Every structure is written in structure tokens, then in C-alpha cells.
Amino acid sequence: MSLEYTILGCADSHGVPRVGNDWGKCDPRNPKNARSRASLWVKSPQTSLVVDTGTDFRAQTIKHGINQLDAVLYSHAHSDHIAGIDDIRHYVHQTKAKIPIYANKICLKYLMNRYDYLFQSKSEFYPALAEGHVLEDYGHYSVNDINFQTYDVVHGHEKTTGFRFGDVGYTLDFKEFSAPKKAINALKGIKTWIVDCGGLLFENNPVHASLSIIQDLNASIGAERVILSSLSSYIDYEHETIGLPDGYELAYDGLSFRN
Numbered sequence: 001m002s003l004e005y006t007i008l009g010c011a012d013s014h015g016v017p018r019v020g021n022d023w024g025k026c027d028p029r030n031p032k033n034a035r036s037r038a039s040l041w042v043k044s045p046q047t048s049l050v051v052d053t054g055t056d057f058r059a060q061t062i063k064h065g066i067n068q069l070d071a072v073l074y075s076h077a078h079s080d081h082i083a084g085i086d087d088i089r090h091y092v093h094q095t096k097a098k099i100p101i102y103a104n105k106i107c108l109k110y111l112m113n114r115y116d117y118l119f120q121s122k123s124e125f126y127p128a129l130a131e132g133h134v135l136e137d138y139g140h141y142s143v144n145d146i147n148f149q150t151y152d153v154v155h156g157h158e159k160t161t162g163f164r165f166g167d168v169g170y171t172l173d174f175k176e177f178s179a180p181k182k183a184i185n186a187l188k189g190i191k192t193w194i195v196d197c198g199g200l201l202f203e204n205n206p207v208h209a210s211l212s213i214i215q216d217l218n219a220s221i222g223a224e225r226v227i228l229s230s231l232s233s234y235i236d237y238e239h240e241t242i243g244l245p246d247g248y249e250l251a252y253d254g255l256s257f258r259n
């Protein structure tokens with residue numbers, strides 16, 4: 001079954017422009033340079049889920065008309081990937097059903113502490129709105145008719161969960177794999193890889209991957225289309241697109257495809 005994928009946001013933690021309307025090296029006249037915080041929307045005819053609810057989640061749901069949300073998957077607990085979680089309340093008020101939240105043990109623990117009111121009933125007026133599900137590394141899961149697989153990712157000091165849906169890999173935020181062979185096996189055969197290349201202009205970035213790291217891994221993974229995400233205000237879409245290898249492209253907000 002083919003799924004529809006929409007990159008809701010592809011920015012680094014600041015967004016582009018940064019607060020105060022700082023566009024850095026990005027040309028403000030190119031709409032592809034306007035980047036909200038990273039998130040992916042995955043949709044089947046029956047099911048709608050997002051990976052991460054970052055700082056811009058509310059605006060993203062309005063822009064794309066996301067009026068159904070059956071689950072949220074989290075990559076890791078950095079603010080730019082989780083801070084919009086409060087806005088899941090609206091979906092629960094509509095459906096009267098708790099939203100399943102999938103995250104690795106560390107991330108879920110953080111969410112349940114930080115946003116305890118979402119997971120625990122505080123009174124009859126403030127019932128629990130979400131239910132937590134722990135994601136194990138290299139596990140297989142499904143939300144209704146959308147199946148996905150996880151793999152373990154290192155992002156500096158943070159443990160991140162990577163996802164595979166059908167022929168699409170989503171690996172944000174990412175510096176390296178903790179067990180490269182296992183992760184490559186999990187991703188082998190994908191057609192499209194959406195991946196953190198926050199180190200595009202800074203090879204030694206300690207927490208985000210460079211292009212050469214991604215190319216080395218993709219030599220084994222074999223994705224024919226690689227979409228680079230986690231893009232900062234230093235990365236101008238047009239300027240940095242020039243010179244990318246064949247099959248590689250920069251993400252932009254609203255990029256949508258079926259696979």
C-alpha cells in the first residue's frame with residue numbers, strides 16, 4: 001500500500017528565519033528557505049500520524065489542514081521536536097479517544113514527566129488525553145494500516161529513534177548509527193531517505209551528520225532519492241543545491257510524495 005508523505009518542517013532547532021526575522025545566508029525571496037521545525041506527516045486512506053510535534057506544530061496543522069491525528073511518533077526529546085505536544089488536545093476533544101504516543105523509553109519518560117497532565121487524569125474536567133507506548137530498538141509496529149520499523153540512532157548525547165515506513169526512511173536527528181550493520185539492514189531497500197544533514201556545511205558537527213557520512217551509509221542502504229533535512233539559516237536552498245550529488249536534494253516545507 002502506498003502512503004503519502006509530507007515534510008511539515010525541515011529546519012534546525014531555530015527555524016528559518018530565526019527569531020527577530022534573521023534569515024542568515026538564506027534568500028528570503030525563495031519560499032523554500034522558509035523552514036519550520038522538523039516534522040513528517042504520514043497518511044494512508046484511513047490513518048494520519050506525525051513524527052514529532054515541534055515548536056511549529058500548530059501552524060503546520062493549520063497550513064496543511066491536518067484534521068485527523070491517530071498517533072504521534074517521537075524521534076527524541078529535544079524541544080524543537082516535542083514542544084508542540086500540547087496541541088494534540090484538540091484532536092482528543094474531537095474524538096474523545098486518547099492519542100497513542102510512541103517513543104523510546106528515555107523520550108517517553110521525559111514526555112510523561114514534563115507533560116504529566118496529558119498522560120494522567122487530573123480531575124473529571126482534565127482527563128488523560130494520551131497513552132504512552134515504548135518503542136524498542138529494531139521493533140515492528142503498526143498504527144491501524146500504517147506499519148513502521150525502528151532503529152537506534154546516536155545524536156550527540158541524545159538517543160534518537162529512526163523510522164522506516166514501507167520504502168521510506170526517516171532519520172532525524174542523526175549523527176551516526178549505534179549499530180551500523182543493524183540499522184543499514186533495517187533501511188536496506190528503501191527508495192527514499194529523509195535524513196538529518198545539519199552538518200552539510202560543517203563536517204565536524206558533533207550532533208548532526210555531514211553529507212559524506214550520509215553518502216557512506218547510503219552506499220549500503222541504496223536509497224535512490226535522499227532528501228536532506230535539519231537545515232539551518234546558513235543553508236540557502238538554491239546556493240547549496242548546486243553541487244549536490246545525483247539523487248540528493250534539500251528538503252523544503254510542504255515537500256510531498258507517495259511511495
Ligand SMILES: [Zn+2]
Pocket residue numbers: 076078155158173
Ligand atoms: Zn535534536
